Amino acid sequence: MCFISFFFLFMFSFFFFFLGLFFIMNSLIIMIEWEIISLNSNMMVMTILFDWISLFFMSFVLLISSVVIMYSKSYMSSEMNLNRFIILVLLFVLSMMLLIISPNMISILLGWDGLGLISYCLVIYYQNIKSYNAGMLTALSNRIGDVFILMVIAWMMNYGSWNYIFYLEFMKIDIYMKYIMFLIVIAAMTKSAQIPFSSWLPAAMAAPTPVSALVHSSTLVTAGVYLLIRFNNLLVDSMIFKILLMISGMTMFMSGMAANFEFDLKKIIALSTLSQLGLMMSILSMGYPELAFFHLMTHATFKALLFMCAGVLIHLMNDMQDIRFMGGINNFIPLTSLCLNISNLALCGIPFLAGFYSKDLILEMSCLSNLNLMVFFLYYMSTGLTMSYTMRLLFYLMINDLNLISVYNLFDEDYIMLKSMFILLIMSVISGSFLSWLIFFKPYMIYLSLNMKLMIIYVSILGIMLGYLISNMKIYSLNKSLNFYKIFMFFSNMWFMPxxxxxxxxxxxxxxxxxxxxxxxxxxxxxxxxxxxxxxxxxxxxxxxxxxxxxxxxxxxxxxxxxxxxxxxxxxx
Structure with a gap:
């Protein structure tokens, strides 16, 4: 079943990608209305929207899910009910597909609620107390978003149809649309885990690692960003977006700080996802939906790869997730270490990898925009913190000595996992460049002074130095009565949000x-x-x-x- 699912999803991914190319070259948008039932002039209609955004996004989601299913064949090989797991993952992908192609609030709710429900089933998959707690926190946090979507559906009854795509332009000044704007933003904040709804995202790490690779790269957490990209025309230049800009900047900063004090490998990667979601939300709040979408897709490839490398590492370490027990893995598992390093460097925005094209463009556009000092500080500080926790992670995993039991054999010969990781490795290297050529026909011309242009490099070097210092300082053995310990607890616990x-x-x-x-x-x-x-x-x-x-x-x-x-x-x- 794994191989069949992989083959069909992979083929569909290619089909949607080339269809998206055709649509973007010809500036096409196709809307299909399928009348399911008609009774006394009341029609129940399913509406489907195809444009380059939905087609490209579906292509990337299907590519990552196909690779994750192939990876699961080896990772979950000891699982008694592997088919049940694969069916849950396929249902999850189906819910995301429904959300992507829907210009109708009712079908969006079906996809939105499907994501929440199936994510609960996947988070509690290992069936222990910690998983149940994490699953309940995830489900209830997402439930808030579901309620707000239901309220949007109720408000939109004033217009006679739930096809929101018709009302975005000419209903901007209507007072009811202002309510809808507010409800949509809150719903997107719950799904994309912005402050104060951030605590569920690291908790959802209780799910199996293949699920984490899928959920935290291209499906569940990106649903909120995608919804705001669709509603961007309605929300741009509104007060709500200015507030969202501040909240997303704080989310970026908070998750970057927390990742520097975390020891759980999967939670560090989850917090980096939260940081990148804050980056997408903030650039979206400034009125650049194409940039947010560009970063959404490039981020999906290297973040899925990062989770898959972490999964291999946890698998080999007897299910150990604490980075203090790891070290020197490049001597034992060189191919996995290669994938891990490249995905980490792409996350940092090292030139000519996938993350560079989107992150560099976002930061330069933020320099060019009319922002206050606080938002500017949050952008650059968060970039420095990304470099810092990446450096710390590499130091613990690659440079330190192995701290597991003395006689232990790490091996890098699981070819099913390696093949699936290598597909994403290629994407992590090339996706940024070819997407930038496709999405931006006319390149952004950004004129900045030399120091402003080099600001990103300055911040990155400072971040690397900070990561090195944090890795080497023995701050964790300090006396607990010190004030430093209180600060450490405050930042490591995500500002006490959980x-x-x-x-x-x-x-x-x-x-x-x-x-x-x-x-x-x-x-x-x-x-x-x-x-x-x-x-x-x-x-x-x-x-x-x-x-x-x-x-x-x-x-x-x-x-x-x-x-x-x-x-x-x-x-x-």
């Missing part, structure tokens, strides 16, 4: 429910409710039984008692 979104919300409800159980259920309800009634009935039935069983004895006793009472009353009166 605590606020789970423990902070749950604590008072749990304490209140404990008091309710103690005082009501086990207290007054026990006394006056079912148990109290039961004990009273038992007591009276025992008394009744006692009288029935001892009736002659009781009769004689009562007779004597009455005679005594009668005699006493006779004497007294």
């Amino acid at each position: 605590s606020l979104s789970t423990f902070g919300l749950n604590y008072y409800y749990l304490v209140f429910s404990q008091k309710m159980i103690k005082n009501i259920d086990f207290g007054w309800n026990e006394l006056f409710g079912a148990q109290g009634l039961y004990f009273n009935l038992v007591y009276y039935s025992k008394m009744n039984y006692f009288f029935q069983m001892n009736n002659i004895k009781i009769f004689l006793f009562m007779f004597v008692l009455w005679m005594i009472i009668y005699y006493l009353m006779f004497i007294m009166f």
